[in-house]
Amino acid sequence: MGLLSVLIFLPLVFGVIILILPKKMSGTFKYINLGVSLVQLGLATWLYFQFKTTAAYAGVNELSQYQWLEKLDWIRLDLGTLGTLQIDYLLGVDGFSIGLVWLSALVMLIASLSSWEIKTNLKGYFALFLLLNTAIKGVFCALDLFLFYIFYELMLLPLYFLIGMWGGVRREYAAIKFFLYTLFGSIFMLLVIAGLYLSVTDPTTGNHTFNMVYAMNPANYSAGSIFSALANIQIFGFSARAVAFIVVFIAFAIKVPVFPFHTWLPDAHVEAPTPISIILAGILLKVGGYGIIRIAYGIFPDVAVSMSFWVGLLGVISIIYGAMNALAQTDLKRLIAYSSVSHMGFVLLGVASLTSEGLNGAMMQMISHGFLSVMLFFIVGVIYNRVHDRDIYNFRGLANQMPVFTSFVMIAFFASLGLPGFSAFIAEVFTLIGAFSSESLNGFLPRWMAIVGAVGILLGAGYLLWTLQRMFFGTLRLKKEEWKAQLTDINAREVLALVPLAGMTLILGVMPSLAFDVMSSSVNQFLMMFK
Template sequence: MDANLPLTAASDAGFPWLSLIVLLPAAAALVMPLLPGDDQSPSPVPRNLAIGVLLVDLVLMLVVFSQQFDPLSSELQLVERVSWLPSIGLEWSLAADGLSAPLVVLSGLVTLLSVVASWNVTHKSRLYFGLLLVQASAQGLVFLSQDFLLFFLAWELELVPVYLLIAIWGGQNRQYAATKFILYTALASLLILISGLALALSGDSFTLNLNELAQRSPGGSFGLLCYLGFLVGFGVKLPMFPLHTWLPDAHGEANAPVSMLLAGVLLKMGGYALLRFNVQMLPDAHLVMAPALIVLGIVNIVYGALNAFAQDNVKRRIACSSVSHMGFVLLGIGAVDALSISGAMLQMISHGLIAAAMFFVTGCFYERTKTLSIPNMGGLAKVLPITFAFFLASSLASLALPGMSGFISEITVFLGITSQESFTTLFRVTTIVLAAIGLVLTPIYLLSMCRRVFFGPRIPALAFVEDMRPRELVIGLTLLVPTLVIGIWPRIAMDLYEASTDALAVDLAKHTVVAMRALLPTG
């Protein structure tokens, strides 16, 4: 692997900033059992501690990545390596590059806002906010780990809080949804572990370091099998058809703040891991599987959009739209072009903000109406005008209205596909036409939902409900303003990761040249 690729460490960090970012929420979670507050005598102390800690953590992220992170470099930065369990080769190894840094900040922002959105949670509040803090640490560790076993432990750790948050604070069918979530993700994790250990054992020496694993970049049938194991394992979290069925159930039963985390952060772990493992570590296998990823992306886009039409539950419809929108991530990764991979990264950032906003606003009017059934709502625009404005704005962002971040990310993926000359013209045209069908369907199912929920005959029982409060306005604006800023000035986001995505594309191009030379006759 070329020395300029993202997995090449630039230099060791001085102060362990990344460790502080990762461990601060988990340390605060350990204090939660000592705080006052239970179901008999609720206390705001657990909530306030969680908000304070996550706010400090987000400020740390912004300061560290703005002052000590060079977005023009594709190398790993702020590297921290400490031997943890040398007997099994486990290291506490953290570093950031263009693929991880933006997603760490996105994770910190969405998690903080989800805690603020949980303002009225009083049932088992110490456990609830403690789990959100653990989740914050696990998410950061997934994006920053540079040791496979450490990555896998973080990947598994974040499953536990999500399971409990759905199973305890979810809706009527919460046990079913939580069990389905844990079964899908736990079985997928087994494939990730097997594939990762196979790579670790494949060379002359055993290693779990992601940098050393990437330098091996095995090909042939072995590399393809590892690639397929990672693809299925990470595809469940993305989610990728047909491994997506846990998502509508989980969103349908989770409360709004947990749905914000699911859509805003957890799905992005799948896309990040595909770039980090499938593309970066197994470039030869990725070149073989790239057309299949494009086909899977098209299926995600069209199937997710069609499935959204069948949903009469607001959150389930938005969940199906997430399946559709994450298809563009698969599309961008499969196109093996610098522009399309950049579009896939921007789609993850954009969708993280937009989906979190949609689920948050949905939670706002659920608190007032106590229903998510579309047929049981109507005429809410006059009763909840501010809520309607926020929901409409987030829907317009989701359907890729020009001027919003979703438009930039999706058009970038399209342009990347059209410029990829390694695919036939027929394949490129077919891909664009089918993906465009999803783009056409998206405004239909989103705007029809807005019409049915906020217009039409007014439901007498919903005639007198309170509109969004100042705290809720701040949360909504914090999520929607960046989508508008990125839509107008996309370089503010693209400059953070473009050096890393360009390096990925360059490495893929080198492997393409090597593969073509191997096919040429010798002598």
């Protein structure tokens, strides 16, 4: 068993152990979960720093560009005259995925610490939490489309129950809405995966395959493929490959979430318990961005070129729409949820530019937003766990009451609005440079998109600074007098969770090469498909 398999299935093993252990040992479950997360972070950190950034690349559609590759024959089914059904257990990471693997390990550790606030049905909660952990790692490591789809769908089940059973007052509604939205996109994506299977051939065996890497080979979508056979069939004026791209894009756009597929996000975030909000914002949104890059753009580059204007337009709309909605919110958690819609719009804008600066900026934005969104939702959880209220107008002058906590809030807010010295500044600047230069380099995006995107940064500064002023500055004033005794400053466990998040956004803001050096080779190789 390789290192990636250990990283993926370690949580599943201990999830089964938790189910076997008697209920009287429920006090140990949080320590088991925390221990697994620590081991995963240690292993992911070792993998990240051992990643060979100068590795030779034979081509974007070659397995040799992936590291820690694991390939096993998984399913072989003789179909007679139709050949052999080939499904491989295929894992590997490159510059796109290794950073997200490390990010997911850190986020799951912070969510594990936040989960100590959960007091009911601990056996079920931590078993589902560890199952979700396995699915998340599997999505970022899988290189077989069938295996990727299994992990992708496996995330749905634990999230549905974690929101529906441990969430807020309207938790059932939020859980069902999240489940149906995501399932709607992924069901149609399964049809595209089936079509890709009939289009892709393994050069070593001659069998059709779900191999994601081979699917990026132009030879597999030219003569003889299922998509070339359907080339003359028009669906609402689009070719078969264009429809496939749109279907896959929508499936992942729901996860990002992109306007107008975003409406599940505020409800899910508001009703989910804090650790699950952390996972939703810190990881699940990145699964959507990763899927758009790896599958939608990676397997359908010919269509992506013609669709990039519309993808960029959706990104710009998401940036402005999310920021405007955030300005209108009075619930702090809902404000941060809409800010995620705005910030993830920069990812779409960078990807659509198809420039090295834009794509590197998009990847940096996913990693940066992972740290910052986790920090922001953890901050909301600190207040909510003490007084069970999140209304911005019910608090004022918290800096006097909780000075250490306010220091972390200021770091998170200033970093999120893109202040120089923080990771979000690097990510957004590179994204805007890529979008601005796209018109002269490849003609995919007009320059007005970069200009409008920059306005989104100003709006972000507006809602974050306004919230900081309303809640934390001025004379202490609370809705209820008894809250003053309950709103104690953060404890050691909360400091332990916030320090690495604040540290990472500062480190990447000052030393962005820690991320760019790892991802740039894969980005440049990827962009060769669009020349």
